[in-house]
Amino acid sequence: MIIDRVYRLVQTVANVEQRGNITPDQFNVLAEMAQLEYMSKRIGNIKMVNNQGVPVIGYESTWRIHEDLRPMVYGPVTIPIDSAGNFSYPYGYIWPDAVHKTDFTHIERITADQYPFLKRSLIKPPSAAYPVMIMRGQYGFIDPYSIGSLAMSYLKVPPTPIWGYGLSEDTAVFDANLSVDFLIPPLAYIEMAMLILAHVGINLGAFELTQFAKSQEMT
Numbered sequence: 001m002i003i004d005r006v007y008r009l010v011q012t013v014a015n016v017e018q019r020g021n022i023t024p025d026q027f028n029v030l031a032e033m034a035q036l037e038y039m040s041k042r043i044g045n046i047k048m049v050n051n052q053g054v055p056v057i058g059y060e061s062t063w064r065i066h067e068d069l070r071p072m073v074y075g076p077v078t079i080p081i082d083s084a085g086n087f088s089y090p091y092g093y094i095w096p097d098a099v100h101k102t103d104f105t106h107i108e109r110i111t112a113d114q115y116p117f118l119k120r121s122l123i124k125p126p127s128a129a130y131p132v133m134i135m136r137g138q139y140g141f142i143d144p145y146s147i148g149s150l151a152m153s154y155l156k157v158p159p160t161p162i163w164g165y166g167l168s169e170d171t172a173v174f175d176a177n178l179s180v181d182f183l184i185p186p187l188a189y190i191e192m193a194m195l196i197l198a199h200v201g202i203n204l205g206a207f208e209l210t211q212f213a214k215s216q217e218m219t
Helices: 002-016 024-044 063-072 115-119 186-198 206-218
Strands: 073-080 086-088 093-100 108-110 132-135 139-143 149-156 165-168 171-174
Touching (some): 002 024, 002 186, 024 063, 024 186, 063 073, 063 149, 073 086, 073 093, 115 132, 186 206
Parallel strands (some): 108 132
Antiparallel strands (some): 073 149, 086 139, 093 149, 132 139, 165 171
């Protein structure tokens, strides 16, 4: 499991850096934070913007980012629309991946300030053939509501990662049956270890951590 590779790498580096042993419970708290940071960075972290105020990277800006987050994409699920045009976001919803009608025809996502112009358009107002959607507040909004439902795939809050273990002579021993793995590509384990180590004050580059990982695998 990826989580065990990350755990072993974190412990190796922490010991080499003379930071002592990180307990499994401490690791699990940091692992949850690191996985959410991993997602936030790829969705488009507002702390990582260019001089135009636009995130340097963001979801679907490249196929690589899309692939990094693919394990966290869920759906599509069918979502009903009420008579006011509102719909509830699915459980665990973080970010939209794709939205369409249940017959797979297009729904156009727009911003709230675009809606009045489109609503009064004489050329292409919202219709069952050309519905529009606004992501806002507690509920999303679809015009017209008469389409009845929509289909959405979306980034979902991942399960909390857990390095599960049993005790053998007071030593924690990994137990895959009690563990919940990271939802990340296998090669991202170096980055996950970097994020966790940064929270305990160890800031190393990917090259240095890769060397640690190689020496660990050889051992």
